[in-house]
Amino acid sequence: xxxxxSAAKTYYITTPIYYVNDRPHIGHTYTTTAADxxxxxxxxxxxxxxxxxxxxxxxxxxxxxxQAAGLDPxxxxxxxxxxxxxxxxxxxxxYDRFIRTSEEEHKQVVSRVFAQLLESGDIYKDRYEDWYCVxxxxxxxxxxxxEGHLCPDCRREVERISEEAYFFRASAYSNExxxxxxxxxxxxxxxxxxxxxxxxxxxxxxDTCVSRANEGWGVPVPGDEEHVVYVWFDALINYLxxxxxxxxxxxFARVWPPNLQLMGKDIITRFHGSMWLAMLMALGVELPxxxxxxxxxxxxxxxxxxxxxxxxxxxxxxxxLLVEESGCTTDVAVDAxxxxxxxxxxxxxxGSFSSEGLLSRFNADLANDLGNLLNRTLPLxxxxxxxxxxxxxxxxxxxxxxxxxxxxxxxxxxxxxxxRGTLAGVWELLAAAxxxxxxxxPWDLYKQGKRVELAAVLYDVVDxxxxxxxxxxxxxxxVAEEIWRQLGLEAMGLEMSWDDCQAGKLPAxxxxxxxxxxxPRIDLERARSRAAQAEQEPEAxxxxxxxxxxxxxxxxxxxxxxxxxxxxxxxxxxxVLSLDAGEGRPRQVVAGLAEEFSPRELIGxxxxxxxxxxxxxxxxxxxxxxxxxxxxxKPLALIVADRDVEPGEKVR
Ligand code: MSP
Numbered sequence: 278x279x280x281x282x283s284a285a286k287t288y289y290i291t292t293p294i295y296y297v298n299d300r301p302h303i304g305h306t307y308t309t310t311a312a313d314x315x316x317x318x319x320x321x322x323x324x325x326x327x328x329x330x331x332x333x334x335x336x337x338x339x340x341x342x343x344q345a346a347g348l349d350p351x352x353x354x355x356x357x358x359x360x361x362x363x364x365x366x367x368x369x370x371x372y373d374r375f376i377r378t379s380e381e382e383h384k385q386v387v388s389r390v391f392a393q394l395l396e397s398g399d400i401y402k403d404r405y406e407d408w409y410c411v412x413x414x415x416x417x418x419x420x421x422x423x424e425g426h427l428c429p430d431c432r433r434e435v436e437r438i439s440e441e442a443y444f445f446r447a448s449a450y451s452n453e454x455x456x457x458x459x460x461x462x463x464x465x466x467x468x469x470x471x472x473x474x475x476x477x478x479x480x481x482x483x484d485t486c487v488s489r490a491n492e493g494w495g496v497p498v499p500g501d502e503e504h505v506v507y508v509w510f511d512a513l514i515n516y517l518x519x520x521x522x523x524x525x526x527x528x529f530a531r532v533w534p535p536n537l538q539l540m541g542k543d544i545i546t547r548f549h550g551s552m553w554l555a556m557l558m559a560l561g562v563e564l565p566x567x568x569x570x571x572x573x574x575x576x577x578x579x580x581x582x583x584x585x586x587x588x589x590x591x592x593x594x595x596x597x598l599l600v601e602e603s604g605c606t607t608d609v610a611v612d613a614x615x616x617x618x619x620x621x622x623x624x625x626x627x628g629s630f631s632s633e634g635l636l637s638r639f640n641a642d643l644a645n646d647l648g649n650l651l652n653r654t655l656p657l658x659x660x661x662x663x664x665x666x667x668x669x670x671x672x673x674x675x676x677x678x679x680x681x682x683x684x685x686x687x688x689x690x691x692x693x694x695x696x697r698g699t700l701a702g703v704w705e706l707l708a709a710a711x712x713x714x715x716x717x718x719p720w721d722l723y724k725q726g727k728r729v730e731l732a733a734v735l736y737d738v739v740d741x742x743x744x745x746x747x748x749x750x751x752x753x754x755x756v757a758e759e760i761w762r763q764l765g766l767e768a769m770g771l772e773m774s775w776d777d778c779q780a781g782k783l784p785a786x787x788x789x790x791x792x793x794x795x796x797p798r799i800d801l802e803r804a805r806s807r808a809a810q811a812e813q814e815p816e817a818x819x820x821x822x823x824x825x826x827x828x829x830x831x832x833x834x835x836x837x838x839x840x841x842x843x844x845x846x847x848x849x850x851x852x853v854l855s856l857d858a859g860e861g862r863p864r865q866v867v868a869g870l871a872e873e874f875s876p877r878e879l880i881g882x883x884x885x886x887x888x889x890x891x892x893x894x895x896x897x898x899x900x901x902x903x904x905x906x907x908x909x910x911k912p913l914a915l916i917v918a919d920r921d922v923e924p925g926e927k928v929r
Contacts, residue, residue: 288324289535290316291516293544294331294376296414297357298342301364303574303582303590303618303630304541310615311571311624311696312539313370317751318691321775327532329519330365331376332358333512335495335505337411344850345910347869347903349895350494354379367593368611369754376515384496386518387511390560391487392499394445399559402501405442405486408435414508415547416486430543443488443498445510450555451482457554457564465550466694467625470542470570474550482551493847493896513553517562535565537694543581545570569694572627582630590630592618598632599639602807603799612753613639613796619696619752632808640799646707647745647756648796650714654738655763655791657719661731666739666765668785673733675717676741677780679709684778687748696752703748710741739764740783747778756795765789833889834928836918837864837904842876845896852876853898858886859925867900873912883918885928 292312295305309330316328334354343353358377365372376383394400408417410428416438421429428435455478458464458471465471488504491497495505516535521528540549549568557564573581576588583589592614599610617635620642622628658664683706690699713734722731743764750757750773761767765787771777837856840863845851852871856864866886870879885905892901906912 285325285531287532288316288319288326288537289520289532290319290326290328290537291519291535291539292330293540294333294378294512294515295361296336296339297332297334297354297361298336298338300357300360303592305361306364306368306592307571307574307618308539308541309365309370309372310368310618311694312537313368313372314615314619314696314751315537315539315691315694316371316373317754318775321747321750321773323774323776326373327519328372329374329376329516330370330372331374331515331519332361332378333508333515334377334379335511336414336508337409337489338414340492340494341411344848344869347851347867347895348893351379352893352895364593367596367607368615369608371754374519376519378511378515380518382524383515383518386523387496387506387514388499389523390514390517390556391443391496391506391510394556394559395443395499397559399446399449400443400487401446402441403444404440405444406439407437409438410435416507440490441504442486443501443504444484445487445552445556446484446559447482447552447555448484450558451478453558454478454482454551454554457558458550463567464564465545465568465570467570469625470545470550473546477546478551482555485552509548509552510556513548513556516553516565522562534563536567538565538568540568540570542570542572569625571624572622574630575627577629577631579629595630595632595635599635599799602636602804603639603644604797605795606755608755609759609795612756613643615752616643616700616749620700621697623697624694633805636799636801636804639796640801642704643756644794644796644798646704646711648794650707650711650738651742651760651763652791652794653714654735654742655789658735658739658789659791661719661723662735664789666736666783666785666787666789667732669733669736670729671733672730673736674780675734676706676710676713676737679706680741680744680778680780682706684744684748687778688775691751699748700752703745706741707745710738710745714738736783737780739787739789740780743783744778744780747773747775759792759795763790763792830929831889832887834905835859835886835888836922836924836926836928837884837886837888838924839879839882839884842879844871844876845898848896851896852879853900854879854904856884856886856902856904857924858888858902859923864888864901865899866902866904867895867898868904868906868912870906870912870915874915879915882915883922883924885916885918 290312292308312328316326319326339354340350343350346353408422410417412431412433413428417435422435423429426435458475465474487507487510488498489507491503491505496511498504498506520532545568554564576582580586580588596607596610596614599605599613600607617638621634683702686702687699690696717734719731719734742760746757746760769784769787835858837858839854840857841855842852845853845867850869850871851867854866854868856866858864887903890902892899905916907914
């Protein structure tokens with residue numbers, strides 16, 4: 278492939294950028310940790326890597342979620358972004374750049390790209406009279422809808438749009454794109470997805486709408502502020518922004534094209550496989566080397582796991598379960614979840630996540646095969662060799678053939694996005710090493726005084742563990758590091774490099790340091806009965822989410838009287854309230870009450886104020902707290918005092 282010929286080319290890996298109306302769950306985590314493993318593997322191969330993830334913020338559904346929360350979209354996005362940053366931190370995602378589409382730099386690139394395509398005639402103005410699915414952020418034609426005006430993807434009701442809009446002339450690129458994809462069998466994978474994209478394009482790409490009426494959130498269309506750029510068009514451009522397109526030509530030349538763009542199968546056909554590639558063609562920019570779409574995590578019932586279906590799997594909660602059941606560290610548990618995701622299902626196919634499956638794999642693969650090999654070998658080195666690896670004499674290298682086979686399989690696996698194959702190969706090697714220990718019985722060699730053979734056997738086993746650690750490091754970085762430490766390699770200042778995946782590279786004199794078992798075994802029976810109990814007693818689960826009285830007392834709730842209420846300009850939902858909270862001067866609070874309550878109804882009410890909430894600016898108005906109302910989606914009833922109480926009185 279073109280980009281691999283030049284040594285100086287940065288290995289550029291992207292994930293989709295995630296909508297901030299949702300919080301990270303297993304789906305997002307899957308894409309992101311897969312990309313992370315690829316990035317780590319490439320770094321171990323000595324390549325300069327740019328691994329990017331981020332957030333997609335200018336969506337209609339973000340505006341709505343923000344309104345429901347009574348916040349300005351930017352303030353809302355700022356809040357949710359932290360949950361992504363936090364999740365990636367905890368899941369050990371080593372991104373090099375986190376992009377937010379609300380960044381100025383990105384908005385400028387979107388603007389420039391749009392202007393360039395307007396100029397070239399690839400974008401033109403017309404009228405859009407059709408449908409739009411807000412949850413999917415997709416324009417749909419009447420004939421694509423399911424009965425009852427439902428979206429064919431998410432089956433929720435679509436909305437009718439009738440407005441002036443800008444269109445991208447995707448139709449002009451149908452044939453060229455078809456030729457490109459047909460001529461490059463490796464550009465879209467797996468094959469099932471490639472075929473899907475091909476048949477979509479064969480029907481002929483239609484010009485797609487790339488703007489929405491400007492409601493104050495998004496990148497304005499250059500020269501026509503009544504419109505903002507369509508969220509997908511805006512979001513796809515992030516891949517250009519981070520590579521330096523129209524910002525830094527030197528960087529762009531080094532980074533472009535992406536070596537690997539990862540995503541789930543739901544966003545390849547319409548978006549990455551056609552719209553994105555057509556956009557690049559229109560811009561005259563080289564196409565990415567590889568678009569790879571993985572499958573979905575589905576529930577036991579076979580539904581896609583998603584927030585809207587209420588069947589979300591939280592990888593962090595799964596890691597916590599492992600900590601609770603096994604007593605391993607949180608970092609090891611995170612690695613175990615990563616291991617499970619990539620070992621359980623062939624990357625590219627659908628799979629169903631099960632906590633029980635995770636616990637069993639933890640025991641069988643991690644505690645038994647890997648942990649056991651380590652825990653039985655290091656004490657032998659301590660006992661028979663004084664804890665120090667010795668340069669082996671003749672007779673060492675007995676596992677070399679198995680090592681070679683596993684390394685070549687691991688390499689192929691990582692290069693082909695087949696992490697399952699990689700891991701299966703490593704586990705075959707671990708099984709071989711365990712068998713080797715059983716057969717060569719170092720304890721017997723010791724008893725028989727066969728010192729040279731003993732040193733050679735132990736060298737081979739420890740060397741194999743070293744190589745296994747290198748091979749699993751992209752998927753399980755913490756575990757690999759811990760093994761590295763226990764083998765005494767960290768103390769010798771040795772970095773993990775893929776080139777060292779060769780038998781015989783274990784340095785003599787490495788001093789092993791046995792630690793606590795990395796994977797304490799789980800009592801599966803006990804775990805099962807606890808899970809069954811939790812299912813029968815949902816209250817028990819709720820108890821876990823409880824807060825202490827101290828935590829509750831951190832929230833400063835006060836009685837406040839509404840002195841005044843005015844609509845916030847430019848919105849139908851927000852009111853700015855002036856409150857007497859007994860502080861000598863009024864407090865200003867912005868609340869999403871306007872659709873259900875008139876200012877007249879509110880003035881004079883005695884409400885409950887969250888008085889120590891950090892101030893935020895909503896639609897340019899500072900909000901110094903929040904008032905309490907019942908209702909999740911929209912405010913149904915205000916929480917008011919049923920007798921006279923002085924403003925400022927504490928609520929407890
Ligand atoms: N914002 C767009 C992407 C724009 S990229 C220029 C988007 N965001 S998203 O927040 O919906 O995240 C989607 C990613 O998470 C996709 O790769 C999707 O396939 C993945 N998953 C979401 N749920 C999933 C599962 N249940 N299983 C596996 N991955 C799925 O789309």
